Amino acid sequence: MASKEVNNVCEEREHSQRTEGELSLFRSKLLKWFDNHGRILPWRGIADPYKIWVSEIILQQTQVVQGWDYYHRFISAYPNVQSLAEAKEEEVLLLWQGLGYYSRALNMLTAARQVVELYGGIFPREERDVASLKGVGPYTTAAIMSIAYNAPLAVVDGNVYRVLSRVEGCEVPIDTTPGQKFYRTLAEIFLDREKAGKYNQAMMDLGAMICTPSTPQCPECPVAELCLSRDNLELQQLLPIKAKRVAVEDRYIDYFLLLDGDSLWVERRDKKGIWKGLYQFPMQEQKGRFLTERQLNERYGEDWKLVETTDLPDHRLTHRQLHIRVHTYQWQGELSSAFESPLEQIAISDHHLYAFPKPLRAFLNSHFS
Ligand code: SF4
Structure with missing residues (x-):
């Protein structure tokens, strides 16, 4: 890299x-x-x-x-x-x-x-x-x-790199x-x-005895309740990252911008992985390709009309290349739109009060400044 x-x-x-x-x-x-x-x-x-x-x-x-x-x-x-x-x-x-x-x-x-x-x-x-x-x-x-x-x-040292990168779910290469x-x-x-x-x-002892390279003993780990990689074998195997060994995977993210009058729907990311705790539009991420037009049209039913699709610049992470699209839907129903938690409705004019990942922040600023 x-x-x-x-x-x-x-x-x-x-x-x-x-x-x-x-x-x-x-x-x-x-x-x-x-x-x-x-x-x-x-x-x-x-x-x-x-x-x-x-x-x-x-x-x-x-x-x-x-x-x-x-x-x-x-x-x-x-x-x-x-x-x-x-x-x-x-x-x-x-x-x-x-x-x-x-x-x-x-x-x-x-x-x-x-x-x-x-x-x-x-x-x-x-x-x-x-x-x-x-x-x-x-x-x-x-x-x-x-x-x-x-x-x-x-x-x-090696033990500390391993423990800290796992506790923090941190993809910065060592x-x-x-x-x-x-x-x-x-x-x-x-x-x-x-x-x-x-x-x-x-x-040193935690890294040598519990958070070992291939078989971390999370159930025995004293800091498990604070660890973002706890019981996540995939992440544990990945961390710590070595840039020179990284195989980059292409991931495709479809975001759904659901507009209802002066409001839009957002959700908060969980506390794991990148962008943890930030707000985002509802989304779907997968390997291989974006969602098809048919999948998009069927996704929210006929009261939501797909009006625009915007390709955002790719976003490179250490081991993933993120390809990102935002699909804008307009609410056409007679009553107001409704979703259950964790989705929440916010006024479009308030978007700057919420922290979004960098690509979505740039999108919001350019569309609703
Ligand atoms: S919970 Fe598991 S991954 Fe996290 S520091 Fe402890 S042993 Fe390592």
Whole structure:
């Protein structure tokens, strides 16, 4: 996908429409679950930035089960940053043998020497100093700063991308620069700033244990009541989106603009998917093609006369190309038209008081300004 299109998706999607109440419910449910069900790991419950750093580097490309023994061996050989700084390269590599991605070990050795030279052997406390260590990127910086010092920085890794994109039903891709920026902001919005270290570890565990890539356990999930992908296997399999892997599907939307005198009929979209909670005309969406003329004429019976069909510009989403038509019907009946909820009748002159998806807003503005 071209970066311009990704940008559009990011711009169109607000970071989150969550209220402060929902965010605080999310955090408290997550943290309570973590207290009772979080993983018991050798590097948990410690505030030593050196040990947290070692564990995070080991886990960058290694499963927890495999990393466990390496962590113990590494820490018993080099219990603090000074001992690592004094180690020989061959010794460190020998200890790392079998873990792969050996540049991780060499970078740690360089970084340990940096700590000794620049900070007298005391692991730095400032974000910029931690971030300047060799091999320490934004994720590891946030993990060390939040877990060791409770600094309010959100970690964003594969687990966090997956959980947040599913909780928010968010189609912004995770493998583009604007997409990654979008998720960093989203992660900061969700972060429990008072308990950042615990919150970050809870998010990692939720992604590793419950909201797993292929079989999320929604019935066991502490944040299920706030999740827009809950029990929706199709959406869960789709999220998080990778732009480079996206197959674009053509979808056809027929909107029905039902005009009765000075009023029109609208409905509110549900709280899922795109345009959630916005108003729209009654609609039908399908794969393959628009509705036929016959289907349109038969749709509302003879009191509604189809007077015009307007093609709107296509609307591109990450994995869908939306083709959109608005069919305008005029009420011909003797009494006033009537529909049941969720349809509601509004004055045409009030249309600007309602939030519509971008294509319908442009249509309304051009037809009823
Ligand atoms: S409810 Fe299901 S999809 Fe949503 S975060 Fe929990 S496990 Fe993941």
